[in-house]
Amino acid sequence: SAVISQKPSRDICQRGTSLTIQCQVDSQVTMMFWYRQQPGQSLTLIATANQGSEATYESGFVIDKFPISRPNLTFSTLTVSNMSPEDSSIYLCSVVVSRSTGNTIYFGEGSWLTVV
């Protein structure tokens, strides 16, 4: 398993500002993932954060809006830029632990952002 710490856990943000979410893992992992979960919705993958290279973004998400850093194998940040109320969501950091039986995702506790 993996223990993932995220901060902030919760924040209220002003429209037009940016906020950086930090994610720390207790072991070295190759790939880290950032998800968004809007109220009442399923989890949506934003991007895959690879150490030493640029993040890979999913359709509908762009680097200018969600810049990601991955300075080492245990840490990543996601910035939500120029926020609007539509960005109010839980943002989740996750890692994949591979076993012979399949890949299991472990999630952080999430960062609940409310944009006003």
Place this chain on the structure above:
Amino acid sequence: SQKIEQNSEALNIQEGKTATLTCNYTNYSPAYLQWYRQDPGRGPVFLLLIRENEKEKRKERLKVTFDTTLKQSLFHITASQPADSATYLCALGSSASKIIFGSGTRLSIRP
């Protein structure tokens, strides 16, 4: 396109009964299927994984079945308790690292 449907948005049952949640999928051939529990404002927590060649998996009061012909998984909680109240997410994975999630079923167990 790939689609995952969980039987209902919300399910309410009496304490002590068995809760059964359904996950159906289309246009996908997963290598494995997973169930997660998510409490309000928290990240999902992994519960069980079942592979495509497995019919059933158990863990304490939890049981998962996987029918690749019907493209369906059933998730059972026996002797349900109010502490089991949460949203339960179904997720499908292939041999790649990408996993897709259902929107979840909110389960409420009333005393």
